Amino acid sequence: MSTNLFRTSVFSLAMAATACGGGGGANDDGDVGGPIDPPQNERPARCIEDALNSGYCLVWADEFSGSAIDAEKWSHEKNCTGGGNNEAQCYVDAADNSWVADDVLHIKAIREDATGPNLVDDDPNYDPDDVSGSGTYTSARLRTKGLGDWKFGRFEMRAKLPQGQGTWPAFWMLPSDWVYGGWPLSGEIDILEAVNLKVGGEDHVHGTLHFGDSWPGNKYSGERYQLPGGLNPADDFHTYAVEWEEGEIRWYVDGDHYATQTSAGWYTTAALGNSNAPFDQSFHLILNLAVGGNWSANVNDGGIDEGAFPQEMQVDYVRVYQCTEDFDTGKGCGTTDGDFVHNPGVAPPQAPDAEGDELSVFDGAAQAPYQWYTWTASGTVDFQVVDAGGDYGDVGQITYNTNQGIGYFQSAAAYDLSAYTYIEFDLQVLVEPAVAGSASLTFRADCGHPCSSGDYPLDMPALDQWTHFQIPMMELAAGGLNTASVNTPFVLSPAWDNQMGAVLQVDNVRLVK
Template structure:
């Protein structure tokens, strides 16, 4: 090979392949990160199926989205794209992915410096490969250079760009407290809470009888305590071998959108099922689950078969048995039994985000109901429920290893809304 041929081939390699080798200049943030301007990648197929913009293995095509340009397409599960960014201002950022797909529940995650900051984001069915929508989440970024990774959990989705918007100077981003209970008194505030008293099993074959007795729920030392006991109890719904408590805010605290925070410590053992969740106040779209259900936190069999795992879930679709659900699990780094943790959702039109101690682990924006148009059913008033169930279809029954009584302790409940 003569020297001129060598130089020519080297220049072509730099021009065509350089960005995939880590030579791209960092994108300035706040700003827009174009999907096709990756620095490195993993792709499962050879060649550019779109035949546009670059000559490596990432599939790129022209886009008809507003502003034109290109998008990444033909995505396969486990593929990823990486980008260098230069963050010019520390603070809270809203990261918005511009997504299109004619399929439902297309999962994607965003990592910053190899840390998952988005949780699973689900791109909804937009009705076409060039019908675009926004999927967003919020996270903290520090000034300096970082690496962004977009990891595709499912195939059949297109990505146009990521917008990074700094929120610290956006007054509309501020949540304002609209309802709270710090449990600083010596009794449950009946202006905010109502006991549900029943023993019918909750539709899940649960074993407890929910009572309003102080043996099952009380406030002391700044904490609400819900106690599940192994004891025979007889009420209008019959006789049960366990008692517990279930409190709700219906008609005393009902909200359409907002941030809900509950700091709590969980019970443990086989057959225990603590929950922090929300149901529709008005059932505008019909019976369960056509009008929806938002599970902020559920856990089963903690320190037993359930480990230290908590769950965030949505229920929706048709009325039972034509209902469905979607959600994610998260394992906090410290025990949810031994320590208090803050469980939260941020619920906005068309999107719900889940947090544990400020860690965002899930976003959902792809749901439906048989009796209304999107974003139904999660566009109506919901109320909050706190309870500890015993037994049921999910956890199974207590066994010889289960120790009673078991308690869920709640330090505070706070509800915020945007101005």
């Protein structure tokens, strides 16, 4: 939910400018560091209830029939991070914002100034006593992480949604163990979202997947649904669900199957060879009511209507079913009336072409999907293809008109390069940096900021002769490179603060097994 269709992120530029950024960091999704020792997805020993006609059996439920929120099923997130979307609320654990009464869970957003932690609860630097974050509303966000984590099943909620400009209720899922990396590399399943119901004609609910690459390469795909007969989701209780099985996710409202997406239309650049990733790991449930933010505050151009608050999201029950036909894949229990939208999603990017045991990055020209980029603190790093003559022909020539710059070959997506043993290239130095006696080179490979091999020092070779370099992937991995998710296999520069005037030529940049 909080990783919405209009998610924004801020980059910091430094040496890490070569890597994919955004989406990660201290955002709403707990992708900083990920959870520690998450519970493993387990096949249920028995069904709480006998299998339904569909084959699904109930394995977990909260009917909210007690007098308090069940701490063995739900925990409160407490922070004022704005959900990664510039939302206006602080999430708190307060009786005025979330409670159980009359067999219903109430989540209430209230107009009141508040302070609290400015990091998400899973951040290793999270301090519950921190008050550096702030919001102009209070609300609640409950999750089952560590208490209920599942791979595949039917996830269902019966609820009455709030109304008014600035309201944003959601029932959704995030990964419990961020196997493929931070948001959205490990995926997000939005079972239900709605914004600003009963304002400006808003009467739809939305079901969406988030996946792809780190921001700004993140992708989403989904469908919206309108209740029949002109009904509005804010007027009464309705049932919202997804059925998630290996390679397929389906969305339902009141039993009406309205959308399907399959693994042909989702991917994570951290595992492009795995067609089911990232939706092949354990996820947990989240219930929350956000206020404002990059989606709801922008719909109708109305911002937030303070007069509409307080507002409540009321939840009758939440239930989790798993398929008795095949607990391991979730297949065999799907339900449909045949009248639904098959959303094609987004096809994964094409992996780089490899010939035999070799993957070429540059050979007289940049090889798709790689392109040449530069970054400098000031000045320029100029790149041109020139004819070096002799056995080399066209090569890349790099001229440093700066003391703080880098050049690199990068792809828009990250790829699994773990099967390769070396990164190799040929280098000729035409002109050394201004301070020639202490000149050296620095090499690096990146896997999305802040994931990197770190600096790998190289000796500056003799002038005017081609030198072959062979760098073991194992050593780059020891420095921190995730070889299964590399978007920048080649970053080169003379040593920092001693680059001005250097002219280098490179050719035959490749990975070999």
